[in-house]
Amino acid sequence: MAEEKVKFDPGIGELVLNLNDFVNNVYSQLMSFQTIHQKRARFKLYATKIQKYIKNNIAFYLGCLLWAYYIYQNNINSPKEIEGNVFLNMPKEEKEKYDYMLQVNFIENYIDCFERDSLYYTGKKIVIPREWKNILELYIEFIELNKGFIDTKYTADIKLPEKIKEVSINLDINSLIKEVIKKEDLEILMNIDNLPDLS
Numbered sequence: 001m002a003e004e005k006v007k008f009d010p011g012i013g014e015l016v017l018n019l020n021d022f023v024n025n026v027y028s029q030l031m032s033f034q035t036i037h038q039k040r041a042r043f044k045l046y047a048t049k050i051q052k053y054i055k056n057n058i059a060f061y062l063g064c065l066l067w068a069y070y071i072y073q074n075n076i077n078s079p080k081e082i083e084g085n086v087f088l089n090m091p092k093e094e095k096e097k098y099d100y101m102l103q104v105n106f107i108e109n110y111i112d113c114f115e116r117d118s119l120y121y122t123g124k125k126i127v128i129p130r131e132w133k134n135i136l137e138l139y140i141e142f143i144e145l146n147k148g149f150i151d152t153k154y155t156a157d158i159k160l161p162e163k164i165k166e167v168s169i170n171l172d173i174n175s176l177i178k179e180v181i182k183k184e185d186l187e188i189l190m191n192i193d194n195l196p197d198l199s
Contacts (some may be wrong), residue, residue, distance in 0.1 A: 008084040043121035059186035061139035070173040079156035100148025
């Protein structure tokens, strides 16, 4: 293995909004109101922000997929050690109990709930784009393939979903990720013009 290391997270993890906590807070507020009129008014107040949180999380997942593709493909002939994987230092007992699907399962289930609730509370259904759902499905497959990365030490350990392995991503991924970090805006990743169809 080459001595040079690559980062597990280049810095995009710091830009993720906590969808789980935000959604739980919103629904706690809804439950505190007595009338459906009050509940509807409160949901309308937060609907756009919830959608933004969902988009932010999906953008993060896309960033993870692109970064994994980049460090894997660029080091096929000379695998490098991955630094910064916090899971490697986790005690064995914690690793065995750690549910690495918790967050992605939450967002997958909540997207359907959000679409139903938006219709119920606002009178119109806010539809999450199919492209976002495709990214989420691909990321879920990615997490499952790599068992949550709890034992991932080298770029050669990374397992890419077939849909990513079989495409050629003609992007300067490293520069793109740097731009996202510099501008502190994960949504830049959702506006890539020449990203291959990942559906």
